[in-house]
Amino acid sequence: MLKEFLFDVCSNHFISGFEYIKGDTLIKYFQPYTDSFEKDKLGSYIFKKSGINDKKIMLAAHIDEIGLMITRILDGGFLSFTTVGGFNPATLVGQEVTIHGREKVYGVIGIKPPHVTSEEERKKNHKIKDLFIDTGYSKEELEKLVKIGDIISLNRDPLSLQGSLISAKAFDDRACVAVMLETAKELNKISHKSNVYFTATAQEETGTRGAKTSSYKINPDIGIVLDVGFGKTPDMPSDSPELGKGPILAYGGRLNPKLTRKFAQVCKKYNYPIQHEAMPAKTGTDTEALQVSREGIPCILLSIPLRYMHTSVETIDLHDVEITGKAIARFINELDNSDLEEILCF
């Protein structure tokens, strides 16, 4: 179910600022477990699961992904482009893309073959301005199909690797949208008193903007921010968080310390593994906006360990998604049976 959702939602595109295009996919999966749906004016998707008290808990995971945008249409049917969000240009070489113009146009980003590339050139990475999308049309034909400003998404069929590892584009941050889906499902089984808002936020990659407007609209008592974290690979320090060992709980100034400790206690009580990470200041997540929304929202931040962030082969362990979703449901249930004011009181 989670894998099906992730493969489906990652085969679609929600480029930052253009999240409205494929909303049906989200609604299809969330509606069975939630009571109402609305959007904020920037395009965040808000699914509410109603409770029996007046408390509001907001879960936030961004639905948007990094993408490209046409800047020039060139002779020979080539396109120049800029990036929407942070790309390493080296990860774009040899990729297949879809241009969302008047109709979908297929393209590839190729480079000169080694036969006519000097040793010197091969040592350097390309810059975005050195790369072109080949559409295979003449300029005249292409101009009928696409315009400057049209968005471009990367093509990548999601893959199942060994065990419970899967790879696709945009697991940053749809892995966490899947976490919310698991929490919603789990809350159907165990009771909850608070109103829970599952928010697939817009425009995180371009500046955590959807989180700002959606949290204003919801006005929650607490926020649970979900994003992806750097999972260990051979080129990282040996003590980096690893895939398959549970969510990474963040500690630092952006996060409410008592709420964070409460989450750790709940995980211990129910035997959910967690990893820990110090984040003294910037988190690079929706927490940046959520924490200072209105008069302030106490937040916790959980990250799903992910390898190769911001590439088309982002890799996660489905097991981490599942246990994080379940742990959050338990956390909500425990909060409902505690004195929230006391926890939040400094």
Added chain:
Amino acid sequence: MFLKELTELAGVSGCEYEVRNYIKDILTRMGCDYYVDKLGNIIAHNKGRKQKTIMVAAHMDEVGLIVSGIDSDGFIKFEAVGGIDPRVLNSKAVFVGEKKIPGIIGSKAIHLMTSDEKGKALPLGKMYIDIGTSSKAETEKLVSIGDYVSFNSKYVEFGDNLIKAKALDDRIGCSIILDLLSMKLDADFYGVFTVMEEVGLRGAETAAYRLEPDLGLVLEGTVCADMPEVDEEDKSTLIGKGAALSLMDNTTVYDIDLVRSIAKIAEDNNINYQYRRSSAGGNDAGAIHKTKSGAKTAAISVPCRYIHSPVCVASKKDIHSVLELTKSVIIENQKGEDHV
């Protein structure tokens, strides 16, 4: 056209089994005589009117990777098989070994890269394949040193008559030879599907030794760098402008009379052609023309953008031009009285 099937098979140099088995199967169904030599080349014979021995060659192998090690966390180290710019490997899906274990080649998140790392190309030695295992023992159950790795890239038709696939160099040539054999022309030629071109023209050497051709025709996918901001002299060929005739490359100085005669046949038959305006690269002609006391050999190629990457691009129009031109050259050379 057998190109979709041919390009989606794995056939990294030295491991051409899948491609060979597919071609053998097609030849059997066509009722075409063939045999496989000691290196694994397929030599098929189209019997017909004959003036001379003509060898039409295309290589079955493609560039790829080979497993060179497995680290303690189960990640796979590799080396390149054939000429690959490591920059095309970043963020790609691959298949490892005969069981085709899916894997990916990722790279460090941009957030963690120093500005120095951002500018420098990642060398092959710093890349690894992730198949989703978490220990050396787990990976070793599925993968061994020496396993071949091929790109995971599907055949796609797009734009104005273009196709994208891996291994267009040289499944394009293999597909054209199969088309020629299926025509049952009354003109004698050997259709040769060679091995290990990308690692030193190994198969063509032994196949040519056996056939001792009077005329060699090499059908290739060749360099085409006609993209924006590439120097004019590096473009080599233009996509959609017809069959590319080689004049000189790293392995052959082509017999100019033969090249001109092929150009004339193209003109006489209204077939689009162009000269390959680069001396970079090489192909099986390099082995064939030096066979025994020598054999006149020409290379007729389809321009391929982004050659030696997972996303090669070629034009169906050019493929058609190479097919028509090769057919005409064979017929023209076997005209006259039979003296088999």
